[in-house]
Amino acid sequence: MYSFKELNKSELTDILVDNSFSAFRSDQIFNWVYNNLVIEPDLMKNLPGGLLKFLTDNFLMENLNLIKIKASNDGTTKFLWELTDGERVETVLIPQSKEEKYTACLSVQVGCDLGCSFCATGMDGCKRNLTAAEIVDQVWQISKYIAENNLGELRNVVFMGMGEPFLNYDNLKKSLEIINSEGAFQIGSRRITVSTVGIVPKIREFGRDFDQVGLAVSIHSGDNEKRSKLMPVNKKYDLNAIKASLKDYYKLTSRRITIEYLMIADFNDSIYDAKKLVEWIEDMNVFVNLIPANPVAGLDHKPSPKQRINKFKNYLDKVNVPVQIRTSMGEDVTAACGQLRLKEEEANA
Ligand code: SF4
Structure with missing residues (x-):
């Protein structure tokens, strides 16, 4: 078959x-x-x-079976799918603006082995990689939902859901080729972004394979010690190694890199932390997204207060680092990755 x-x-x-x-x-x-x-x-x-x-x-013809849809007050919609072997993954549909344009946030693995301390997906480890078909089917199912509900257009695709895309590189690559291909969805490369925690060798490979697809890197701290506490993968690929690979990526693609920075109260949201971040991004062409952390049941980090996020942003503005505060969408539908699946598992336990 x-x-x-x-x-x-x-x-x-x-x-x-x-x-x-x-x-x-x-x-x-x-x-x-x-x-x-x-x-x-x-x-x-x-x-x-x-x-x-x-x-x-x-x-x-179909790889996903819809188990649950949850729509948020802000227009974010979360989909929980069952795969043919009974495993479950999520996709999130995020409205971009009032212009009826949407972004689909895709999952690439059932769970994740990297165990970031702020993340619901990493709580149980990775059960398996998604196949290319299971990744492509998320885009297909979401496109169908948009068409059937007359919502508008699927404009962007981001690989920021469950799992680490660069640990499922072959299937990521295949799915990107199909999503992007003529005769399929025709979602242009520049409207696709892949997000990684910094799997160094794959950053270079990705730059060689897809010089038009966007790259986002979750950094969350410019201090190696703090970053290792948040993201154990930092012990393998630390900030220096990531920076070297991003410089090579830039040489290959000339594309500005998005830096994702989760704002966690009293952990990485001080002016000291802003300075460390600025030191780290020096001489790179980047854009920084500050993301207020989502509270996750069972994990003890707290979202940074608005005032501290603004202060942090002002510091970056002052030293001319391009930065924005990204609004957290869909908090009432547990839109941070892995949370809906977790809730369902708890409810069924
Ligand atoms: S944040 Fe991403 S890489 Fe880290 S545990 Fe969650 S899914 Fe894995």
Whole structure:
């Protein structure tokens, strides 16, 4: 059985040709699946009967089963999916503005092994990587939801949900090629951002493979000791190693890098911390997002008060570091990664 959504068009063409169907049929099938959002072979009106039967018998068209949707007051919507083996992952749909444009935040792993101290996803470790089809299907299902509810347009895709994208690099790469390909969703590279905690060798590989796709790096502290407390991965890839790889990435892509900085009360939100961050980003072309931490049940960090976030931002402004405070969306639907899945597991325990 082929999983349809992990095939790019030339792979589909090869399968069709090997089975005595015309190559041009792959254009028609891609058009049905990705432009018309139709996956039932019976509804693909311009295909001959033999091909419809071949598709029905040999292709798994859908990888996610919707378990729960939770809509927030601010328009953020969270989706909980069940995979074919019973595991669960989340996708978040975030409105960009009043212009009916949306961003989909995708998951790449069931859980995560990196154990960041502020993150619900990392609490149980990583059960497995998502397949490319399971990643692509999140975009497909979200596109369908947007179309069926007349919401507007899926404009951006960000890999910032459950899991570390660079620890599932092959499937990330395949899914990016499909999401971005002509004849599929046609979401341009510049409208896609991949977020990492700083898996150093993959930062360079990513720069070589995708010089137009955006890169965001979660830093959260410019001080190695503090960062290691928050993110154990810092013991393997510390701030110096990350900076060296980001410089190489910039040489390859000339793309400005987004630095994600979670503001945690009395931990990394002082002027000392702002200075450490500024020291670290010196001579790099970056944009800093300050993110008020989401409270997570079972974890003891607290969101930084507004006043301290503003002071921190003012310091960065003063030294001409491009910075914005990113609003935390969907707090009432537990939109921080991994929280909805966790709540469901608690409720079912
Ligand atoms: S923040 Fe990201 S890398 Fe860290 S544990 Fe959570 S999912 Fe993993």
